[in-house]
Amino acid sequence: MKTISKIFLSMLLACVGTVAAHADSPLTSSDFAHCYNDIDMVAEAIANPGEVNPTVMNYLADKNVPVDERVAVVNAIGWNFNGLTTGDQFGTYLMKRYKAKNMKSLAKKLDAGTLVVCAYAKAMSNYFNVDEAVELAEMAVKKDRTNSFTIRYIAALIKAQKLMDSDWGALYRVVENVYNDGSLRVDMRQCAIDAIWDYIKLYAEY
DSSP: OOOOOHHHHHHHHHTTOHHHHHHSSHHHHOOOGGGGTTSHHHHHHHHSTTOOOHHHHHHHHOTTSOHHHHHHHHHHHOOOTTOOSHHHHHHHHHHHHTTOSSHHHHHHHSOHHHHHHHHHHHHHHOTTOOHHHHHHHHHHHHHOOSOBHHHHHHHHHHHHHHHTTTOHHHHHHHHHHHHTOTTSBOOSOHHHHHHHHHHHGGGTTO
């Protein structure tokens, strides 16, 4: 893939204003669910984008399911310019399950993997405002004791979305730092890692 020039990328993202900037962004351009289409729940979500049911909620909340497979389901559920309710539905489901009064108290009860899945679901549901998702993702990273690449990579992707409107150089670096961190336990399929990186690396020259 040839490197896109700074001028061309600027035109690509800005020429038609905010709509283009958000439609072509870290969260919306990072499609990696296909890398997990051999997983039944992922395949089902790919076939029914935007749909959430109790079975999906149980799967996303299951600590015994690898975190990379769970975020792949969220990726498959996808996004919509007008927003989805996935993040709010999952948050409400988790609060009932863990008897939490609000997201702050819930975050304290969740394991790092489920917390980053929740953060990613919220970010994908409303990628115009990822403030809460960034906060939850950062908490997930702090709670993680497994040195998970997936948790840090998804958290970085959410942070990159936040930086989309302010600092493209920082957007690149926040993901690059995780991508190049050889100390992490790689628990994400290489296909998925590459699918995200192929978009993020377009910002390398900033």
